[in-house]
Amino acid sequence: MSHSGYGHIDSLPMDIQVADSLLGTLVDGRYRIRGRVARGGMATVYTATDERLERTVALKIIHPAQARDPQFLERFTDEAKTIARLTHPNVVAVYDQGHHAGLPYLVMEYVRGNTLRDVLAQRRRLNPGESLAILEQMLAAISAAHRAGLVHRDVKPENVLVAEAPSGGAGNLVDSVVKVADFGLARAVEASATDADGGQLMATVAYVAPELVTDGRADPRSDVYSAGIVLFEMLTGRVPYDGAQPVEVAWQHVDRDVPAPSSLVPGIPPVVDELVARATRRDPQARPTDAGAFLSEVQATRDDLGSANANTALLRQVSARTVTIPRVPAEPERPTWARLPGQAEPAPAGRRRAPEPAYDDYDDDRGGGSRIGDRYRMVMSHPRGRMAVAAAIVVIGLVAAISGWWWGMGRYTVAPQLAAMDKAAAEAQATRGGFAIAYGPGQFDEKAAKDVVLRQDPPAAGRILKGGTITLVLSLGAERYTVPDVVGMTLDLATSELEQTKLQITKGADRYDDNLPKGVVVAVDPAVGTETKPGDKVTVFVSKGKAPLTVPRVVGKSINDARAELINLGLEPLIAYKQSDRPRDEVIKQTPNDGAGVEKGAKIELEVSEGPPQVTVPRLIGLPCPQAVQQLQGMNLVPNPQVNPNGTVFAQQPNENTPVPPGSQVVIYCS
Structure with a gap:
């Protein structure tokens, strides 16, 4: 099941950030959360396993900001019960409802497929047949809701799921199964916002009905308007209005009529333009009364398009002398979900009227051949008749030639070269040539900078309609990911988070950690925040908990005492001497610090003072005794003159060039 939006990172104890604390949680003793699909404005959607029925479901948990109001919780519960009773093949089913950690949740059908938004991102726009086929199933679901008294209020491509056809056929949207999601949820949130804020526009502004903008009311005709805008987007690849601010877009729905799709995409049949116009009239009274009425018009339009295609094929079968009228193929029988209540079943194949027989233009039994022949001879027998026939043939030939040139060549030109340009330059070049620009999904590229055009469709010098649309694929730049902060997560959650960034995970040796409990990640290599390429390896180290031994404090002790204490604990001291003002052989630093946890046999590094x-x-021999005393005092040594303090030094102790600690005594003998 696809929804728009992304998840968030919750705050856990110890200031550790995790991806999502709900992953792996068992909700209500039954639903095991397996992964997060998406995060939207009102709720986060997860995939979960119903362990009771052994099936995959979608679990939608409402955000705390929406659930603080007790009245909202009551409305949400009532809406969930109503939606659960809405059983229809084109509606995403609701299986269960409850509360987890004070937050309401819905358990819904898990649909394997893409949203209509994803389909439009891939295909840009759809042809009329595909668009009407998808719209039929959308309206079948919405009309069921309207009959049950529900108004969707938020019809948009993000809430339309396109699943694979039951037949398994790929790529054919006409045969795909379409399901509509989020019935009634917007109503509960809208009611809560109205109470709290005095009214709030809940619908997405690109699809909002004018009456919701002007006075905030919504009824089934509002859903019809939004469905009409979705049809417009499927046909053209864009919504009718845009603007710098959402409020600007909203008021354009009030002040302007939706343009005809064919004004943007030439070739769309007029009946389809009329269908869009009827659904998107600004006056609600002028629209179809509900989705069921709109569905009836869509089915009639599909029938008209089918008949037009059949008539075109019929005209091509007119031969030079025989007119064959084949049986027009009937529309494929629609499944039951696509018929309105009470709509007649298609007639059995055996009861269809047989095709009319072919008639020969010269069938004398009917007399037609004789009359045509007489008229032909009469016209050709007169000079003016022969001239008129010749002139008609020339005119028909000219019209055919001009039409053939226009449809084959005249309406086309060549596409400009836009590849390798940046986005702004490509748009400017296309505008100068009178072309529109559309964008396909961006792609990573190791060489092209971000927003440089990688490819264009049609290619440079390729044939394109004058004023047509050129689709550009822009570079997303080099594909790079930063190593996420997984420290503090369990190994399973960390692995899931790293795999989402396309990294390969290897497990390093477990290590003790004084702060993190056993079984959680203590470090990664490369470090958190490092920029990596897809496929780079990241080594994950897991905590074994606090180590069994605690390092004692030996700083300030003599090296002999410190060594003995560490050895008695089964630790290995590593000694390094360093100059210091502390007394010699005193321990001045230890690594790791005291209190750290280590294993038996761990190495403890000790820095030991060499002394000052x-x-x-x-x-000093030969110097006057007073001068020798003054010199020793200047060197931070203590002089001790002997015999005659005023005499001349004839001996000294210690001898010259002997190294001694500062403050040591030097005896001088004077005579």
Whole structure:
């Protein structure tokens, strides 16, 4: 099941960010959440396994901001019960409803397929046959809701799911199964917002009915208008109005008529233009009364298109002398979901009227051949008749030649070269040539910068209608992902988060950690936030919990005492001496710090003081005793003169060039 939007990251204890704490949760003892599909404005959608019935379901949990109002919870529960009773093949079924952690949730049918928005992103626009086939199934679902007293209020491509056809045929949208989602949910939120805020426009502005903009009311005709806008977008590849602000778009629905689709895409049949016009009239009274009435008009339009195609084929079978009138193929029998209540069943094949026989222009039994022959001889027997016939043949030939030239060549030109240009330059070039621009899904490219045109359709110098649309594929730049913050997650959640960024996961050796419990990720390599390419390897390290031994504090102790204490604990001291003002052999630093957890046999690095820097005793012999005393004091040594303090130094202890600690005593002998 596809929905628009993305998830968020919840806040957990210890300031650790995780992808989604609900992943793996068992809701109501029954629904095991397996993955997050998308996050929208009102709710987050998950895939879950119904462990009781062993089936995959979609679980939609309403956001906390929507569920704070007790009146909202009551309305939501009532709406869920109403939607659950809405059983129809084109409606996404609601199986269950409840509350988890104070938040209301819905359990819905899981549809394997894409939203109509995804289909339009891939195909840009659809042909009239595909568009009407999808619209029929949409209206069949909405008309069932209207009969049950429900108004959808938010009909848009994001709420229309296009699943694979039951026959398994791929690529044929006419045979696909279409389902409509989110019936009634907007109504509960809208009511809550109206109470709290004095009124709020809930519908998406691109598809909003004028009456919702002007006075906030909605009825089945509002859904008809939105469905008409969706049909316009399927046919043209765009919505009718755009603007810088949502309010500007909303008021264009009030002030302007929706243009005819054929004004943007030449070749759309007039009956389809008329269908869009009837559904999108600004006056609700002028629209079909509900989705059922609109469905009837859509089915009639499909019948008209089928008849027109059959008549075109019929005219091509007119021969030179024999007119054969074949049986016109009937429209394929519609399944029961596509017929309105009370609509007649198609007649059995055996009761259809047989085709009229072919008549020969010269069938003398009917007399037609004689009359035609007489008229032909009469006209050709007169000179003016022969001239008129010749002139008619020339005119017909000229018309045919001009028409053939126009349809075959005259209305076409060549597409300009836009590839390798940046987006702004390509748009300017296309505008100068009178072309419109559309954009296909962007693609990553290692060489092209972001927003540079990678490809165009049609290609440069290719044939294109004058004023036609050129589809551009822009570069998304080099595909890069940053390593997400998975520290603190369980290994399963971390693996899921990393795989979403297209990284390959390898598991490193488990390690002890004093802060993180056993079984959660303690580190990744490369580090969190590192930019990576798709397929790069990331090594994940998992915590074994707190280590069994605690490192004692040995800073300030002598090296002998510290070594003995560590060895007794089964730890291995690694000693390195370093100059310091602390006394020699005193431990001044340890790594890891005291209190850290380690395993038995772990290495503990110790920095040990070498003591203060030493001073070299100078030569004092021969100096006057007072001068020798002054020199020693200047070197932070303590002089001790002996015999005659005023004499001359004849001996010293320690001897010259002996290194001693600062403040050491030097004895000088004077005579």
